[in-house]
Amino acid sequence: MDSRTKGKTVMEVGSDGVAVITLINPPVNSLSFDVLYNLKSNYEEALSRNDVKAIVITGAKGKFSGGFDISGFGEIQKGTRKEPKVGYISIDILTDLLEAARKPSVAAIDGLALGGGLELSMACHARISTPGAQLGLPELQLGVIPGFGGTQRLPRLVGLTKALEMILTSKPVRAEEGHSLGLIDAVVPSAELLTTARRWALDIVERRKPWISSVLKTDKLPPLGEAREILKFARGQTRKQAPNMKHPLMCLDALETGIVSGPRAGLEKEAEVGSQVISLDTTKGLIHVFFSQRGTVKVPGVTDRGLIPRKIKKVAIIGGGLMGSGIATALILSNYPVILKEVNEKFLEAGIGRVKANLQSRVRKGSMSKEKFEKTMSLLKGSLDYESFRDVDMVIEAVIENISLKQQIFADLEKYCPQHCILASNTSTIDLNKIGERTKSQDRIVGAHFFSPAHVMPLLEIVRTNHTSAQVIVDLLDVGKKIKKTPVVVGNCTGFAVNRMFFPYTQAAMFLVERGADPYLIDSAVSKFGMPMGPFRLCDLVGFGVAIATATQFIENFPERTYKSMIIPLMQEDKRAGEATRKGFYLYDDKRKAKPDPELKKYIEKARSMSGANVDPKLVKLSEKEIIEMTFFPVVNEACRVFAEGIAVKAADLDIAAIFGMGFPPYRGGIMFWADSIGSKYIYSRLDEWSKTYGDFFKPCAFLAERGSKGAPLSAPVEQARSRL
Numbered sequence: 001m002d003s004r005t006k007g008k009t010v011m012e013v014g015s016d017g018v019a020v021i022t023l024i025n026p027p028v029n030s031l032s033f034d035v036l037y038n039l040k041s042n043y044e045e046a047l048s049r050n051d052v053k054a055i056v057i058t059g060a061k062g063k064f065s066g067g068f069d070i071s072g073f074g075e076i077q078k079g080t081r082k083e084p085k086v087g088y089i090s091i092d093i094l095t096d097l098l099e100a101a102r103k104p105s106v107a108a109i110d111g112l113a114l115g116g117g118l119e120l121s122m123a124c125h126a127r128i129s130t131p132g133a134q135l136g137l138p139e140l141q142l143g144v145i146p147g148f149g150g151t152q153r154l155p156r157l158v159g160l161t162k163a164l165e166m167i168l169t170s171k172p173v174r175a176e177e178g179h180s181l182g183l184i185d186a187v188v189p190s191a192e193l194l195t196t197a198r199r200w201a202l203d204i205v206e207r208r209k210p211w212i213s214s215v216l217k218t219d220k221l222p223p224l225g226e227a228r229e230i231l232k233f234a235r236g237q238t239r240k241q242a243p244n245m246k247h248p249l250m251c252l253d254a255l256e257t258g259i260v261s262g263p264r265a266g267l268e269k270e271a272e273v274g275s276q277v278i279s280l281d282t283t284k285g286l287i288h289v290f291f292s293q294r295g296t297v298k299v300p301g302v303t304d305r306g307l308i309p310r311k312i313k314k315v316a317i318i319g320g321g322l323m324g325s326g327i328a329t330a331l332i333l334s335n336y337p338v339i340l341k342e343v344n345e346k347f348l349e350a351g352i353g354r355v356k357a358n359l360q361s362r363v364r365k366g367s368m369s370k371e372k373f374e375k376t377m378s379l380l381k382g383s384l385d386y387e388s389f390r391d392v393d394m395v396i397e398a399v400i401e402n403i404s405l406k407q408q409i410f411a412d413l414e415k416y417c418p419q420h421c422i423l424a425s426n427t428s429t430i431d432l433n434k435i436g437e438r439t440k441s442q443d444r445i446v447g448a449h450f451f452s453p454a455h456v457m458p459l460l461e462i463v464r465t466n467h468t469s470a471q472v473i474v475d476l477l478d479v480g481k482k483i484k485k486t487p488v489v490v491g492n493c494t495g496f497a498v499n500r501m502f503f504p505y506t507q508a509a510m511f512l513v514e515r516g517a518d519p520y521l522i523d524s525a526v527s528k529f530g531m532p533m534g535p536f537r538l539c540d541l542v543g544f545g546v547a548i549a550t551a552t553q554f555i556e557n558f559p560e561r562t563y564k565s566m567i568i569p570l571m572q573e574d575k576r577a578g579e580a581t582r583k584g585f586y587l588y589d590d591k592r593k594a595k596p597d598p599e600l601k602k603y604i605e606k607a608r609s610m611s612g613a614n615v616d617p618k619l620v621k622l623s624e625k626e627i628i629e630m631t632f633f634p635v636v637n638e639a640c641r642v643f644a645e646g647i648a649v650k651a652a653d654l655d656i657a658a659i660f661g662m663g664f665p666p667y668r669g670g671i672m673f674w675a676d677s678i679g680s681k682y683i684y685s686r687l688d689e690w691s692k693t694y695g696d697f698f699k700p701c702a703f704l705a706e707r708g709s710k711g712a713p714l715s716a717p718v719e720q721a722r723s724r725l
């Protein structure tokens with residue numbers, strides 16, 4: 001293969017008259033332009049050869065295709081590759097050449113057929129699959145639309161409602177379900193896949209099997225009026241669920257055109273819309289996230305050293321509170337035997353009860369059987385001492401955020417655990433060097449920072465000190481993968497990457513309300529921006545105890561830029577500590593529904609008089625845009641410090657940390673990507689102006705000042721960073 005080309009197809013013609021075209025582009029046989037153009041020429045050759053009666057398309061090494069080569073979108077966005085004529089692939093190649101050919105084709109699907117992969121198979125005249133293969137159109141998740149005819153063929157094969165479900169949720173179905181839906185014609189074992197597909201193709205030639213062009217099918221489509229109602233409902237849901245994104249609605253337009261005006265018009269609309277969506281900012285953000293998420297496991301100097309992860313056979317967790325029980329749940333769900341240690345019987349029982357409740361909720365929802373529940377729970381053992389720690393391979397400490405307690409625990413662990421055992425802490429803010437001050441085995445100390453609820457939230461922040469060994473990081477990356485978390489490896493500092501970046505966000509919000517801004521308007525603006533909730537609702541959710549413990553760490557470590565607001569401590573004095581006490585910034589009913597509380601004013605006024613702040617008429621009337629800027633530019637500022645200090649190796653890691661740890665909207669590409677979409681010059685100028693008016697909390701850091709003065713991208717690599725990794 002030429003080093004400049006990406007992938008190819010090969011064609012072999014058998015003595016039975018079947019040409020088998022194999023897609024080859026490891027690791028997932030994505031459809032690059034090279035693969036697609038090769039496919040076209042193989043196909044043309046097959047059609048012109050007299051010894052070919054039918055065609056089978058398959059993928060190399062157990063995978064049909066993971067879809068269009070996503071990096072191709074980036075090339076088009078950057079202008080490094082010219083987009084082919086609109087509709088060239090979906091209409092000229094897949095419809096007019098392949099589907100309309102006078103020789104039939106059958107797709108032989110193994111492993112997966114996603115996006116363009118499934119769309120290519122739907123243009124064939126039949127699909128044979130191996131059991132368990134994943135079939136789906138996940139394009140909306142990437143900000144694009146099914147652009148190889150999927151908006152037209154899927155509804156015609158599986159019906160409009162199911163097609164909408166598959167397209168709008170981006171969730172694949174398994175081959176067996178695909179078979180019952182009519183998407184797949186037969187499911188056969190892997191060893192029989194090619195022979196069955198060949199025979200099927202010849203049977204079509206001989207009219208023993210039907211010759212079906214999916215795009216012309218109408219039997220699964222509902223009558224026009226009903227179809228319009230279904231699409232209207234889908235549009236309403238989409239507007240509600242993805243209010244800041246245009247491409248799902250554009251995709252529905254393509255579907256509707258096909259149903260109302262026929263498949264050719266639908267294909268043309270799909271092609272037009274497919275080309276337009278590529279340049280949407282949300283699409284650029286989502287594609288950036290796709291590659292950045294896969295990039296977090298590539299850590300220079302760690303994962304490029306040929307280290308093999310050691311097998312972690314048993315894990316101990318210290319503390320069965322909110323976090324410890326969640327971490328235990330995540331581990332046993334992935335078959336790790338776990339010992340949970342608590343201080344006394346009562347707390348131990350409560351901890352195990354929390355794990356049980358986490359699993360029982362799955363049983364209630366039907367996603368776990370009773371047998372699986374029993375089997376999973378049997379992996380969990382309780383303990384009140386360290387005797388059972390003698391054969392564990394990893395310990396995760398999750399006791400309360402108290403430095404001396406953690407120091408004592410780490411010193412004890414060294415006595416009881418085997419020498420190879422990884423000593424991890426789930427601390428959310430405390431510098432790991434402090435935790436390990438009384439421990440000799442510095443190379444085994446690492447942060448395994450989960451997010452609450454730990455069995456649900458996808459991020460695992462792996463924190464490395466200057467002493468942590470590369471082997472330990474590799475081991476933890478492997479555990480992270482097994483428990484299905486997205487890991488981000490960061491350096492050690494107070495708050496690490498996520499909490500450190502996002503601490504100024506809550507602080508900015510407190511700063512604004514003390515000067516007259518409405519907290520509920522701030523929450524609403526931030527939610528509209530795309531965060532799952534605003535800063536005040538979030539404080540209520542995590543609880544004021546955690547908020548105060550975190551704030552204390554930041555006040556101690558970054559006093560020059562920490563805004564000390566008394567709002568939360570004042571409320572806590574009155575025993576309102578967030579959602580758990582049913583009162584915080586909001587009031588909560590039995591169903592935990594939040595409602596604004598007029599009494600909040602009292603605390604804000606008191607905090608204002610304590611801090612000596614005055615109501616500022618400008619801040620009282622902030623627009624939504626200004627609210628977003630004043631709450632998120634301080635986050636960008638801190639992210640710049642984290643990046644400049646080498647706490648993160650790449651800006652993209654901070655994007656992933658922000659999305660998976662804080663719920664930053666993925667379609668904005670993450671915090672640094674978003675910042676660059678606004679421009680460093682503008683962000684710098686705003687922060688600089690606010691710092692002159694409102695003080696050092698807003699002061700841009702040296703890194704931001706330097707890049708902002710040149711208008712340079714914030715995410716460009718830091719060349720001389722004192723990288724901690």
Ligand SMILES: CC(=O)CC(=O)SCCNC(=O)CCNC(=O)[C@H](O)C(C)(C)COP(=O)(O)OP(=O)(O)OC[C@H]1O[C@@H](n2cnc3c(N)ncnc32)[C@H](O)[C@@H]1OP(=O)(O)O
Pocket residue numbers: 027028030031066067068069070071112114115116117119138139142144145146147148291294295
């Ligand atoms: C034609 C259209 O209308 C538009 C399209 O088809 S858009 C593409 C639609 N397809 C998709 O969205 C599928 C995207 N891929 C995936 O979901 C997953 O990669 C997968 C289920 C295919 C495999 O998952 P996995 O086994 O966990 O492997 P994963 O780590 O994700 O991917 C393996 C590698 O393949 C790459 N890859 C996967 N799918 C790719 C694609 N469609 N294009 C380019 N690269 C792809 C990944 O970037 C990764 O590369 P690195 O090893 O360099 O990091």
Ligand SMILES: NC(=O)C1=CN([C@@H]2O[C@H](COP(=O)(O)OP(=O)(O)OC[C@H]3O[C@@H](n4cnc5c(N)ncnc54)[C@H](O)[C@@H]3O)[C@@H](O)[C@H]2O)C=CC1
Pocket residue numbers: 318319320321322323324341342343347398399400401402405409426427428429449450451452542546
């Ligand atoms: N609550 C959150 O949202 C998050 C918390 N964290 C961190 O996780 C840690 C735990 O936090 P939570 O679970 O919220 O606290 P928690 O208060 O719910 O649980 C702590 C548990 O540790 C137990 N414990 C105390 N000393 C112990 C000892 N010597 N041996 C065994 N058990 C002991 C306590 O009995 C209690 O059950 C803290 O370091 C916190 O900063 C990290 C991420 C998020």
